Amino acid sequence: MPDVQSMVLEFVNKLRKRKIEGSQATARCTVELLRSVISHHRVPHANQASALIDAVKAVGAQLVAANPVELAVGNVVRRVLHIIREEDLSLATAAVAGFDLLDASDDDEDVNGKGIGYPGMSAAVVAAAARSTLRPPSLQTLLEGTPESATVPYTSSSGADSESKSKSADKSSVTRKLKHDVIEGVNQLIHEIAGCHEQIAEQAIEHIHQNEVILTLGSSRTVLEFLCAAKEKKRSFRVFVAEGAPRYQGHLLAKELVARGLQTTVITDSAVFAMISRVNMVIIGAHAVMANGGVIGPVGVNMAALAAKKHAVPFVVLAGSHKLCPLYPHNPEVLLNELRSPSELLDFGEFSDCLDFGSGSGSPLVQVVNPTFDYVPPSLVSLFITDTGGHNPSYMYRLIADYYSADDLVM
Template sequence: MPEIESLSDISRLISDIQHKKFTRSYDIALRTEELLQELISKGHWKSAKELMNLVKTRIQLVRENLPQEATAPNIMRHILKVIREEYQSASKKKDEGQSLHELVTSTPSNVLDYSDSLINLRSSILDHLTEYKVELESSSDNIAAQALEHIHTNEIILTVGKSNTVEKFLKRAAKDRIFNVIVVEGAPLYAGHTMAASLAKSNIQTTVIADSAVFAMMSRVNKVIIGTHTVLANGGLRAASGIHAVALAAKHYSVPVMVLSHMYKFCPIYVGSHNHEAFNVCASPANVIPYAFGPILDKIEVNNPVYDYVPPELVTLFISHQGGNSPSYVYRLLSELYHQDDYDI
């Protein structure tokens, strides 16, 4: 069956993510984009509708297999929007819901079905995708370029664990400003150690603290700058576990919390709490308590969650390559990124 044949590309991506071949979200994003570019240029589709269906089956496949994975579906969702836009401009038909008046009155009159086959569609979509790829590649540089707008001299900045975006951001700022960074080590993975060693190499005064010292240190911190796994539709975060407590401590001391995020991390999903089934995963307890701990291991339960839910009220600012936005504006960013109809795939 050609159907299964054609899905082999996405299956490989899924297996790569499952086997941790890609750990950085940036790698996943690029890979997904390349995958779709290939699908569009070489895939068997005649109309925009068919292409969209191909993409949608892929999104569904990823979501079934990797419920926590947000980057790949987000990239594909954005490309769906690209397809829609290109179709509209090629067919010279307008979709509903663009003007404010139409938003308020909301009378769906002319629903597009995207079934016309257009000659230039393939090339125009591919052109658009090349642009999008450049945007992806320059995203972290664009975020880092804003560093000087947010970090002043002699600041004390706290960050948790390791994030490539944050690392780049701080190093960029260190070129022109002198400031201190406190790195929380982030047990049980201790990614903070790598982060701290790397920052110190770039001549940034770095202090490493254990997770337990966050509240004590927070009273002297000027800003908390963190990365995140996903930005949820309500402006909340799915971030590495432990960040909720950090954000709470920051709130207690009225320290602003800045979240650096690529656009592809913005996800149109609402998740209410920590214990939402699709929200969290638990990693192996071996990192928390070694198997060598002894016979007591039979009698205890060990939890090692990977993510934390951080409610939007604890976040001050999102910084993406487009600039800073507050959590309350996330819904609008989402509607710019994705088409309304693609939210629930």
Template structure:
């Protein structure tokens, strides 16, 4: 189905920003995607679940192709698709239920409750339920009369996800005092807003020291050290080459991440793998602070597909003359960190080991939405 001109313009605008990298960072991208989907769902005409799913998937395809390395786009699209499926299932359950509220007595179905509905109503075998999502059979749900409140219910659920994103930092940093203790030495790398808020909250109750690897060539670690020192935290900047040398003095490594993959692996700023491997060697616990919106159902079959390379001028400038003609320089922005190097994920829903992430994926995404095929 075609979108309204206003919606089409908004989608084109976000696609352009993603292609030009005018919008970067998982949080900013996720919130922009949610705002767009609220407009698309509320301002376009649709009457069936198949029409709405196709509409949202078409938006997801375009955004995902604009910048495949921003996995937060796909995560938000899949989260919204899951909400849509759940709301239609619930609506179809009400449509299929007896209107007189009569109950079956005596020889009723063993799984039926006192209201005459199966305990597994969302998964029942009624024809309208199977046709609900347009994935089985040849007919559609065009003949099912859904309540007029369905659109507003879907929008309300999406707004709750938006509120969740806005409160991500609060939900994570409130766990700080449980994981950071007095007189500890904490190590981190680069600048992560989530880690920054986490450490600042811990500093309100604990006195500890932070070592920040500068993360060359971006040197975002220096920016992190400035912000932490302003909050009264004793902070030391170390070169990336010194990480292994000082790791034996560290009590805990706390990392941020760009994305979390389905196997528990990380797509994080370059240098993160080196730090996590050094921590593993010295048996130092590695804690990753991240919101659930960064959790992706994708697996790292090709680790390089999640990476992006930047201008190598900051590594080897053109002023090097003859040398630059003899070498090939790559400047990757991300590292892949295997799940074996991570001990704990601190999310806005609490702490989880890498082995538990599969459960979070099942709760937040539908297996039919791994790709956005129409």
């Protein structure tokens, strides 16, 4: 795959040079690249799902290594792997149930335009059965009976001996069917990532009420669309925006809010605790949501979360499903963070004497630390609003179990 390999190398260079900013843009580009990898990959007749999984994992490992801090890359790679496992199990479930997947209907089309369908059983039903089988057991599922079809192992050689010749002739059709279903699932994932802002914004009317004061920090398109959606529903409220030094992303958000007609007040980061008593709710965007319900966001959000906790102000986090990370944060302040240039904080001309190596100690007299992200523990978060609805921090593990397979957590 020379063309695909060049695309992978080009995207890896963009990740290393930080030419792609934002979790949504990174996630969308990653999924589109993986779709190209799947469509151009030659799948063998045997172990089609394993071949696709190995190909996606090989590319995903390169992408994650290029920028480990951008967790959205690893998230969507795991989502694509979960789609492959889900579609493979869907085909296996239909085969065990006795359906002939190779009987094509003229209405359904595969990648090559040939009809392939499920006689008597819709693909949605089979996919739902596959999802329920992949989902980890809960208290509810432990009390329910297990269908007999779910207990029957799937083998490629099942069936009568008289059908062995026809099966060997139809292996290529099964391969096309698997790739077609996987590509359809990936296309649905791309559509989900592209529309996550609108789905989150539709819930704004349920959380923002009349004459409220909202505090936010940094610049987030999700927060912007969420607040503007509430105003379009005739909600009258005011927004306090912390400037988010040293990058001052809050200034950009304030300009966009004013352009949309919202009453906006810009405050310094140090004034958050002084103004929090006048605020009804804190709403922020997230860089990533960890498996324990913790949040990685722009630097300064932990300060705002502590102030909100002190004054019993709800702390709400907006995040699309592509930001749900199945990893647990072990020392997130160091491992899941990156330091930016000291020039954003100090002028080298004024502090050149302090930055010189003095007294033969081998280190400068002034240390400049400029982190990009901040970590908020789940105990400080009141509510998560995702494109699937509002959830408590303790429910994040359940969403992650629905989106990812346990075999793909470690890449």
